[in-house]
Every structure is written in structure tokens, then in C-alpha cells.
Amino acid sequence: MAQDATGAAGARLSPKSDEAGLIRAVQRGDQDAFEQLVRAYDQSVLRLAMNLLRSAEDARDVYQEAFLRVYRNIHSFRFDCSFHTWLYRIVTNICLDCLRKRKVRKEEGTVVETSEGPVDRINEFEEESAHADPERELFNRQLSQRIEGALRDLTPRERTVFELRHYQGLRLRHIGEILGTSEEAAKNCLFRATQKMRIVLGDFV
């Protein structure tokens, strides 16, 4: 489980004023400043997209789209919320759109069907190296499938709240701000998400 409520960025751009200065420089059209700003946040953005969408290709698209939106719209950023909140609002909106489209298409994320049954592309090589211990491999495979199933059962919003709280370590109040909802609604989402997952993963936990 992850970082503090401010996300990974706080550690990389020490004083707040540095960030404000960078944002102002980007607003004046300074590309180097934009690159620095991106580098302060992009690892956590990529990780969030990767874990929400369970696909490296989709994560790459989210990264590109999110930071391009930042670049195109930063002139309208007025410092009335933190840059982290503003950026994460953009990122989660893109991810939510993607998850909703997937729900419609019933897409499977990283899991692909092969002649030998479903395979998680991301774990392709980890699975290879687990051949030495078939029992462990079977357990891991079943657990992976069950977790993927549990995550798929969540609504896009529950999934996002869970992701931001569990893996990114953000506080529910902050998550509410990012998603444009109340802390109470974020709490309810987190509660429902954990309940659903405990039901699906019952024998494993």
C-alpha cells in the first residue's frame, strides 16, 4: 500500500512554491517546466492507470491523453484546488470513461483467451518461471482469476475509489474532491467495494 495523501508528487517537488512557480512557467509556454511538472507526477499517474485498467496499452493511452489535456488546459488552472487534485480529476475521468466503455463491451483487460485457456498477458513471464512449482502455479492462477473477477464485479466508481484508497493511499476526503462527490459517498463506495471483494475472494482470505 502506497503513499501519503498527497501522492508521490510531494516528495519530488519539495516546497509548494516550486510547484506554483513551475505551473506559472508552463502557463507562459515553458516546455521544460512542463516536462518537470510531468515528471513529478507521472509515475503515480501511470501506476494508477495501469492498476485501474489492468493493461499497459490502455495505461499508456491514459498517460498521453491526461498530460496532453493538462498541457492544453493549464492556462485555465486558477490554483483554487491543488494541482494534484486537478490532475487526478483528469486522470480518473479518462479512466472512468474507459472502464464504462469496457463494461459495455464486456472487455477482459489483460486476460486473453488462448488455446491453453485464459492467460494474463502481464504475468506471462512470471507464469513461465512458476513452472517449477505446479501447485503454487495453480494456486496463483486461480487467485489471479478470482481477483480479476472480483475487480470486474465492481462498478467503475467503486473500482476507482478502491484503487485510490488502497493502492494510492489517498484519503477519502481527497478522493471525494477528485471525483466531485462527498466524503460520505466515497466512504460508501469503499465499503461496497470491500464487501463485494470479500464475497468473491471468500476462500482465499
Added chain:
Amino acid sequence: MNCEKVAKAIPLYFYGELPLAEEEQIEDHLEGCAPCRAELERQKALAQVLDRRELEPPVGLLAECRHDLMRAVYREEAPARERSAARAWPMLQEGFRALLGPVWRWRTPVAGAALLALGFVAARLTQQAPMAALPAGVASETPVLSMVRAVQPEASGKVQIAVDETRRRIVSGSLQDRQIQRLLLAAARDESNPGVRVESVDLLKDQALSREVRGMLLYAVARDPNPGVRLKALEGLKPYAAEPDVRKVLAQVLLKDDNPGVRIQAIDMLTAKPDDSMVGVLQHLVQKENNSYVRRRIEQALETMNASVGTF
């Protein structure tokens, strides 16, 4: 607080999202209630299982995303540069009208001839458009090359010209210079020019201590279409052959690379430091490998690790 309420509050309690007073009530209850303590344990177990499931972005993906983003940003800047060139055009046109006087009424043929003469001047003007910062004190500049892409006459008698520009800058500096490294990292991914990629990877391969360079080398090994580039990148990764991210990519090469030279290099690196976790992969590989040298090396490595050559 009764068991039903505690059970409902446990996820929020676990994530530290309850007000202090409520948290204390739950702790009081947990002290005397075994079933609720078991419920909390199940919540912890769920979190642990999910922790193990956290995905790390594949090696090299971050560097790739950064590169693509800055390329897209640069492309977004291009229309702005064209707009700035377009703003300079009426000014030049006015200047020429004054200079040519009555000749201006034959503007169509004259405009064509003037265009050639204007090419250099317009290029000098458009050079004022913002450019990415150069590495301090290490740049020199050659004249601008420009090419007219489209000419559009307007009803008003004016003409709009789209000009593509290529600037060549000579940049020099040490390999430790961050800007130089950034340029080389970008060049190492230049899809259009394998020669530049080989040179760039060759120069960067001794800098693999840097995370970014290492990411680029891993990316090149796994994805570059040119075997020469892949071999250079493998050379740079040699000192790190024992590290898990490198070993993972080496296994990927052995499974997927169609060039035997690259596979030979990969198997040499992988078997230089035998590692039990690779047994399964090696046993799988030995069955499908069609290059006799690579197959022999795999067999030797399996023998060194006291592992059987076949899977049963």
C-alpha cells in the same frame, strides 16, 4: 456498539477513515469480541492478497510514455509556430508593396518570384518562434532550411503560404550532461533512423546506472526492430544481468526474439549467473529452441543447477 455495527465499520476502521471517537469504540468492542476480531483479520488478509496483486508498469513503459508525450507536445506547438509565421507575412507583404510600387499590380507573377527571395527572410523571422532550451553553452546554429508546403491564394488578392522548417543545431557536451543524455535517449527511439539508434544506444550503454538509460536499454532489447540495436543494448545491460528486471527481459528475448545472435547473447548473460528461479523457463526453452548453440548453453545451465533437461 454491537457486532453488526462493528462489522460494517471494519473496512473504514482498517483504512483509518473513522473519526477518533468511533475508532475508540471499535477498539473497546474488539477487545472483548473474538468473532469481530476474526472479521478484522479477514479484512487484513483481503488487503494482503490485493497488495500482492498490485501491478508494476512494465519496464521501459514510463520512459516510452514520456518520450511520446513530449513528441506530441512538440507537434501541438507546430501550429502555433505556423500562426506566428502567418502573422509575419502581411508585414512583409506591406514592405514589398512599398518597395515595388506600381509593379505590385502584377502581383501574381511577382508574388511567385518574390516568394523565393522571401524564403530566407521569412525563415529568419519565424526563427523568433519559441524553441526548446539548448544545453547551456554547448550549442551552435546553422542557417534555417525551409520548404513551402502549400500556397493558397485568397479572394482579397493576398496569399497564404505554409512553410515547413528544419533547423539543424549542433549540440556538443559530455555524456554526463543531462541534456545530452535526453537527446540521446530520444534519438535511441527514433523509429525512422536505425543508424542513429545504434550510435545512441552505443554511447549510452555505459551509462546504465541511470534508471532512465537502463529503461531505454531494456525497451530497446525487448522492442527495437533492428538486431544491431538490440545487441548494443544487451551489451550495456551485461553488468546488471543478475537483476530481476533485466532477467525478465532476457527470458522474453529467449522466448520471442527471432535473431539467433541476439538469443545467443541473451543466453550467455542469463547463464553467466545461474538462478534457480529460471529453471522452469529454461526447461521450457530447451524444448523449443532450434539454435544448437543456444540449446547447448541452456542444457549446460540446467546441468549446473542440477535440474533435468526435460519437463515431466
